[in-house]
Amino acid sequence: MSELKVIHEKAECLYGNYDRKGELQHQTHYCPGCGHGVAHKLLAEVIDELGIRDRVILVSPVGCSVFAYYYFDVGNVQVAHGRAPAVATALKRSHPESIVITYQGDGDLAAIGSAEIMHAANRSECYTALFVNNAIYGMTGGQCAPTSLLGDKTTTTPFGRTTANDGYPLKVSELLSALDGPVFIERGGLGNAKQILQTKRAIKRALETQMKGLGFSLVEMLSPCPTIWKMDPVDAQRHVREVLAPIYPIGNKLDRTKDRAPRAAAPPPPPLSELPRILKLPVAPTDAPVELVKPDSEYRIKIAGFGGQGVLLLGQLIAEAGMDDGLDVSWLPSYGPEMRSGTSNCHVRLSTKHVDSPLVSRPNVLIALNEPSLRKFIATVDTGGLVLYNGDSIPTDCIRTDITMQALPFASIADELGSPKVANIVVLGAFLAATNALPLAVVDRAMARVVKGEKWLEIDRRAMARGIAEMQSTEVKVHV
């Protein structure tokens, strides 16, 4: 008597439940008849068959398949549009034992990400790219893609794609096969069961290429998009077979698996403790007393002024010194393309806890090096905060009583010291004197490292001392 056994069911490396949103957790978010579901199924089966689930890192793209991480129970990263090859390069190089798979559509890989894929393939980065080509932008509603066929009516080519205006369909697999780097490139289709099974074999061979360490592999899949093509799923599948496949011939495009030797694994990165020696950083004296417990403090500093006033350098110095002092820090510059005279600001955070975001939208320290900056940011300063303003006095309409405000003519003081350029360092001294945010010795060490040239270091040291003295004479003290 015969017995029925399950021969095909949902792959193990797909989640049982897709924890994407409250409703419909049992089905994918793809339209009926979408090629992505089939491509997911093939990839999941191959991962299970090769037994590599614990090693796989899947890079999700931008496009309909952006949610791939909701479906695959593997390591997942979701990346910016077209940047999957760059991220995959980093993942594979830093985790050589992992199996890195990128999953990209044609708008992602062939349009905005065309440079990334080209160079990743040319470097023969040892990862596997899955390229789902439906010859149109699906998620955004049907714009012309580089892969759209001539004559295709899309929202951006309403009279049909023409060579005069839009060039020719981009044949990515053939293009990449012309390079010396890639090892395995094959184009498959999702147009019927035969094509689908061929594609599965191609995905398996591509992953095996990576597992052997041979180099770059790519599988292109011609995929139906019934919704955007405005066809029913069966007609869309026929369209793949009868219209797409003649333009994008299915089959193996490149197979160097026999001639290519496995690449030697990259040497392991040096331990973190070695970094100061490699970067030739001055080593802090080990006999310095170490303060183990610091009172909680968090400085959210916004420094604003004209380009050329040293706004960014001041922020960088505070951040560097904070880092030396063992705080969590961030430094985020924001400036226009102007070298001088344009507005410029930077966000600095110093915290005894983790810094959650480098943005400072509610500063508790505002350093305004000119009046427009003061006017622009004064309203954002948190209650109890500190404002340091480069000027003789605070403009009366900017005065707030719930914060500490101090005006000092930093630029004139710097001029007296020998260069108006060191106004930012005078401000640094004033900031340190007012807040005690950082030990002076630590700041001095950071300054010696960041400032180039003995002459400038000498004048900067005088500027900092002067800033401290000026602030102490005002008796302004703030603790955050």
Add this chain to the structure above:
Amino acid sequence: MFATAIEEEIDIKGYVEINTDECKGCGLCVEACTTKVLSLSPCLNRYGYHTATNSDKPCNGCGLCFYVCPEPGAIKVFKAVN
């Protein structure tokens, strides 16, 4: 349910189980089915799809419906082994 069916019909070669909650009624399995076992149901499921359904024709367990189906878990295929 089908277990009893197996006992009654020992010459059965295969069987397809459709998860009607996952099926979106695209009809690709119906198109791919070599033995015409599958068809779209005249009834709607609770999401408004005419889901795939088995008929009483014999299934040979070829599994093609599984591979063309875009929903990873909508179809489960059983095959008879001696």
